[in-house]
Amino acid sequence: MYYDALRTFVTVVEEKSFTKAAEKLLISQPSVSVHIKNLEKEFQTSLFLRSPKLLKITPSGEILYTRAKQMIQIYEHTKRDIYEHHHLVKGTLTIGASFTIGEYVLPSFLAKLQAQYPDINVNVTIGNTKEIAQLVRHFKLDVGLIEGQTDDHELHIEPFMEDELVVVAGTAHPLAAQQHVAISELQNEGWVARETGSGTRAYLDLMMSSNGLKMKSMLTISSNQGVKEAVMQNLGLSVLSKSAIKQDVAQGNLAILNLDTEPFKRKFSYIYPTTNGQNKIVELFLHLLTSN
Numbered sequence: 001m002y003y004d005a006l007r008t009f010v011t012v013v014e015e016k017s018f019t020k021a022a023e024k025l026l027i028s029q030p031s032v033s034v035h036i037k038n039l040e041k042e043f044q045t046s047l048f049l050r051s052p053k054l055l056k057i058t059p060s061g062e063i064l065y066t067r068a069k070q071m072i073q074i075y076e077h078t079k080r081d082i083y084e085h086h087h088l089v090k091g092t093l094t095i096g097a098s099f100t101i102g103e104y105v106l107p108s109f110l111a112k113l114q115a116q117y118p119d120i121n122v123n124v125t126i127g128n129t130k131e132i133a134q135l136v137r138h139f140k141l142d143v144g145l146i147e148g149q150t151d152d153h154e155l156h157i158e159p160f161m162e163d164e165l166v167v168v169a170g171t172a173h174p175l176a177a178q179q180h181v182a183i184s185e186l187q188n189e190g191w192v193a194r195e196t197g198s199g200t201r202a203y204l205d206l207m208m209s210s211n212g213l214k215m216k217s218m219l220t221i222s223s224n225q226g227v228k229e230a231v232m233q234n235l236g237l238s239v240l241s242k243s244a245i246k247q248d249v250a251q252g253n254l255a256i257l258n259l260d261t262e263p264f265k266r267k268f269s270y271i272y273p274t275t276n277g278q279n280k281i282v283e284l285f286l287h288l289l290t291s292n
Contacts, residue, residue, distance in 0.1 A: 002038070002039065002042065003071075003072070003075055004035065005035040005036075005038050005039050006039070006068040006071060006072055007025070007072055008021060008025060008027075008031075008032055008035035008036065009035065009036060009039055009047065009061075009064065009065070009068055010065065010068050010069060010072065011024055011025055012032065012036065012048075012055075013057055013061070013065050016055055017055060018032045018033060018036075018055070036048070039064070043060065043064065045058070045060040046058050046060065046061075047060060047061035047064060048061060069138075069139060070139070070273075070275050073139045074275075077279045080279050080280075081279050081280055089117050089119060089120060089280060089281065089284065090119035090120060091119075091120060091121070091279075091281050092120070092121045092122070092123060092281075093113075093120055093121070093122050093123070093142055093143075093281045093282065093285055094122075094123045094125070094140075094141045094142045094143075095122060095123070095124050095125070095141065095142065095143055095144070095145065095285075096124075096125045096126075096127065096131075096132040096135050096136060096141040096143070096144040096145070097124060097125070097126055097132065097144070097145040097146075098126070098127065098128055098129045098132055098145065098146045098147045098148070098198065098199060099126055099127070099128065099194070099198065099223065099224050100147050100163070100199070100200065100224060100240075100241045100243060100244050101145045101146070101147055101268055102124060102126035102145070103126070103224055103225075103244070104224075104241070104243040104244050105145075105161070105243055105268065106124065106145065109285075109288060109289060110122060110124075112288055113284075113285060113288055116284075116288075117281075117284065120281055120284075125141060128194070128195060128197040128198040128199075128222075129146040129147060129148035129149075129150070129197060129198060129199045129202075130148075130197035130198075131197065132144040132145070132146055132271075133146060133150040133152055133155060133271060136155060136271050136272060136273060137152055137154050137155055137273060139273060142272070142279070142281075142282050143270055143271070143272050143282055143285065143286065144270065144271045144272070145160075145268065145269070145270050145271075145289075146199065146268070146269055146270075146271060147163065147198075147199035147200070147241070147266065147268055148198070148199030148202055149269075150271060153274070154273060154274055154275070155271045155272065155273060155274060156271065156272055156273070156274045157269050157270070157271045158269060158270055158271075158290075159267035159268065159269045160267075160268055160269065160270055160286075160289040160290050161267070161268045161289075162265055162266070162267060162268070163241050163242070163243060163265065163266055163267070163268050164241070164242045164263055164264065164265050164266075165200060165203050165239055165240065165241055165242075165264045165265075165266065166239070166240065166241075166242055166245070166256045166257070166263075166264075167181075167186070167237055167238070167239055167256070167257045167259060168228075168231055168237065168238055168239075168240055168245055168249075168254045168255065168256055168257065169231065169237050169254070169255050169257055170231050170232050170233065170234040170253075170254065170255070171232075171252060171253065171254065171255050172234055173234055173237070173255070175237075175257055176255035176257070178257075178258075179258065180258050180259075180260060181257045181258060181259050181260065182259075182260050183211050183213075183259055183260060183261050184211075186211075186213055186237065187213055187214060188214055188215070188216045189215065189216055189236065189237050190215070190216045190217040190218075190219070190235065190236035190237070191204070191215050191217070191218050191219070191236045191237055191238060192218075192219045192220075192221060192227050192230040192231050192235055192236040192237070192238045193218060193219070193220055193221075193227070193238060193239070194220070194221065194222065194223075194224070194227060195220055195221075195222045198222075199266070200239050200240060200241065203239055203264060203266070204238075204239040207239065207264075217236065218236075219235055219236055224240065224244045227240065228240070228244070228245065228248060228253075228254065231254060232248075232253050232254060237257070242256075270286060270289060
């Protein structure tokens with residue numbers, strides 16, 4: 001089993017130094033060198049180009065680095081699964097969620113998870129769809145919850161609930177008072193939007209291009225709350241999830257425009273690496289997501 005050697009190799013790559021890798025792993029520098037030599041002998045290739053001032057990974061090393069990360073992750077998950085098989089369900093679940101899901105949908109699922117499995121610790125990272133997909137692909141998250149799509153072949157994607165996107169305005173906006181709004185009336189309006197890479201921004205861009213609409217102005221804000229506050233101040237219209245604005249509409253701070261188009265519904269999905277077996281905690285969480 002080359003687990004220790006692979007872990008040493010990955011650390012050397014990431015630290016860009018044999019000495020720093022030895023310090024991080026709490027082993028001697030000669031031990032680091034032995035691990036690397038054993039791997040080079042096993043794979044019959046050089047993994048690094050060495051010089052007094054430079055340590056550079058070879059193309060063969062690049063291939064091994066990607067595979068080694070995966071093998072180490074699978075090994076750690078296997079150890080955890082065997083442990084969990086003989087003990088109570090406990091451990092840490094790392095979840096990534098896009099902004100809408102993380103801020104307005106995920107908390108209710110976490111409350112149910114906590115009630116059923118109080119010994120599970122949860123770490124949540126919130127970012128846009130593109131960012132979450134990248135973190136999952138690099139094994140920095142156990143599972144990701146996204147509101148957009150990903151064409152990354154290294155990720156498995158499954159829908160778990162439906163969401164609807166709507167066009168919203170501040171209550172003082174002229175269109176807010178209309179019972180019905182034609183899509184053409186959105187021509188040359190000011191807009192407030194999330195950043196490129198978010199699911200809601202992707203739909204706004206699609207809506208504008210497919211209907212031949214042009215913007216008078218665009219204000220980009222990388223948070224749902226920031227977008228909502230700007231819309232309330234009549235800085236523009238926006239496209240947001242119904243999940244994100246339910247309370248604001250009920251309180252009379254935002255208005256949903258009743259457009260003469262079919263409602264746009266999308267799927268919230270969960271993602272995980274195709275090369276990564278799910279551990280027991282992830283399976284429990286995904287079962288909770290899909291059983292509602």
